[in-house]
Amino acid sequence: DTGVSQDPRHKITKRGQNVTFRCDPISEHNRLYWYRQTLGQGPEFLTYFQNEAQLEKSRLLSDRFSAERPKGSFSTLEIQRTEQGDSAMYLCASSLAAGDIEQFFGPGTRLTVL
């Protein structure tokens, strides 16, 4: 399968714990995006990378959130000291360089914070 993959697909954690999600984009895509989607809503932009550079972060991304793309390939999203409000689906997408082009989404990681 050459699509975008995310791991894990589901994560249940207790409030206060740290969690890390991984995204593997389509191999030739140099842009990688993270979105968050809560029930009944559309995805909300969190951050994106052009190769290994993180170019923009949403105001939604508090100091407890950090994302990396160390070698310009896979990316990780870490949430520290999780809160119940962090419960959501975290979606990763990738695309070729900027322009009028589509994004390819992964299946998402569903986070539940108890």
Next chain:
Amino acid sequence: SQQGEEDPQALSIQEGENATMNCSYKTSINNLQWYRQNSGRGLVHLILIRSNEREKHSGRLRVTLDTSKKSSSLLITASRAADTASYFCATDARGTSYGKLTFGQGTILTVHP
């Protein structure tokens, strides 16, 4: 906050009928895209229309864009039960980073066999 607002929030039709969903947005855009999301699955890109385009077709899909009214519509013709999903419009706003999509809340489409 979401820039795109879809209308209706939910739509229920019979197989073979046409389904029309509308999207309104607030700022100038580079392009507008439509995505489909099946229950429990990721988003799938359906069609992209650039700001200088007015209409685009792809198979049973027809998208229109009216930049003067800041609105778009998605028409699915001859619907099938497999079209049952949530449909989102997403705008790539001018003046922001290319590719930073802003999604609406979506339209839930149910097609009854």
